[in-house]
Amino acid sequence: MEPQLLLGSAKMDITPPHPVPLAGFAHRAGSFESVAQPLYARIHCFGQSDREGQSTGALFVSADLIWWGTDLVLQLRPKLQERFGFETVLLHATHTHSGPQTSGSLADSLGLKDEAYLAYLEERLIEGIERALVDKEPVTVEKGGETCTIGVNRRLEAGGAIVMAPNEAGPVDPEVTVIRFRKRSGETKAVFVHYTCHPTTTDDNAVSSEFPGAALDRIEHALGGEAIGAYLQGCCGDIRPYLAEDGQFYKGHRAEVERFGWQLSDAVLRALEQPMTVLAPAALRSRSFAVELPFRDPSSRTGGALEITGVQLAEGLILLTFNAEMVADYGLFVKQASEGSILPLAYTNGMLGYVPTREMLAQGGYEAEGSVPFFRLPAPFDPSVEERIRKAVQQYMNTR
Incomplete structure (x- = not known):
């Protein structure tokens, strides 16, 4: 019997309900001053029944966080596996530098964790998983792609040293991979967007899901219905948004975040409008x-x-x-060695x-x-x- 992939999805607002420090920039001090964009955890529960009727399960969460701290993952993962029976738990972060810290084991200058927020995050995560599990239904999978030029390599040799400046000759991955999950009715159930670039457009002291969140908001709105997206961050360690003047990077604000989000969403919507490759079912x-x-x-x-x-x-x-x-070289290696069948995701499970x-x-x-x-x-x-x-x-x- 051909395996049937099941998918249930939920989208949960994980914006801090109270002011907390933001993570990612050592020069930013104090708690956030405003909310430019809400943060979301986009939760996708995959399942599949084998010939004996036993269901296997995998949880994939893409959250507007800088990362899921290793200490937090060590607490959450076994708890989620025991409570919901997942064989695999993937807690992935878009790597926005405009969200809360989730680790207590890193330098304080990267942002201090807030215990009350982490408790809130866990509550929202569990609630979202419960919603996603009752939303499960059979889906088919399609794959397409486009290109996007938001990112540029940020390692440049100057004066015998490596400085953080635009390097157009350096490794970069401009590929946008789009995965569409369709219901039996033909409606879009979910869309995964894989791209490779640091969400560091702005260092404003404001909560923001950055350009990945801006892109997903527009994609979900364009699809209508109840389709839920997910941003899959690639190996972007040495890639950042191409905001530069006179050979030097500069930081943008809300307008630049929206511009890059629009640019990425345009690429995704073009891919969705073109014929996509239907992928054959396989064992989960x-x-x-x-x-x-x-x-x-x-x-x-x-x-x-x-x-x-x-x-x-x-x-x-x-x-x-x-x-x-x-860094980007690893992601490019994975894609090339697998002929594009494997998507590399950093910032997952710690x-x-x-x-x-x-x-x-x-x-x-x-x-x-x-x-x-x-x-x-x-x-x-x-x-x-x-x-x-x-x-x-x-x-x-x-x-x-």
Whole structure:
């Protein structure tokens, strides 16, 4: 019997109900001053019944957060699995730098967590999962794509050092992958949008879902009905919005956020209007594995495990997640090695820190060295991390 994918979705407002510090910029102080855009958790519960009638399940949450802190994930994931029976839980963040901190294990300058907000976030998450589970119905899966030029590489060599400035020759991923889930009636149930760029358009001290949220709002409105979106953030560690003047980046405001959101949503809506590839059903299955990442200083403690999870939703569609800020080279490697059948997602199920390539570690710069104290790492990673990660991902591809 051909496997049938089931999907239930819900969209929950997770905007802080009281002022809290925002996460992501060390120079920003105090609690937020206003709400420019609400924050949402877009919750998608996947299921599938096997021949014996047993249902398997996977939870995918895309939330307007900077990340899900590792300490928070260690509390939430087993709780959600026990309560709802999920085999796989993917807590993914769009990586907006205009939302609350969710970790207590990082540098205070990245934003202080607020315990009351985290309790509120958990309540909203559980309520949303309960809504999504009763919303489950059979869906088919379609895949399409477009391009978008919001992002630019932010690592530039100048004066013998790596500075944060636009580098048009650097690695970048302009691809927008669009996944549409259709009901039996033909109506759109949900739309996943995969793109690769830091949501750091603005550093205003205001709550904002940034350009991913602005894009999804417009996409959901254009589709009408009850379609719910999800933004899937790629390996954007060294990619940021192309706001530059005289070779230097500058920060925008609400107008620039809306402009980039419009630009991304235009690409998605174009893809949805074109013929899309219908993906054949496949067994809903997942596999997680860990890659130990050593530090450059051999006397330092182990760098910790890079947790990687692959979830197959259809033939030719696997989500491959990382609990770190992965740079663009890793995402491009995954896409090229899998011929586009695997979508790489960073910022999922925790936050280890930036994971650079061997070349970056030799060059230095923020991703390789400057970010280390913010994530409370004892030293930069050893150059061998790139080979370890590529080897592990390739082995996964060969055995999936």
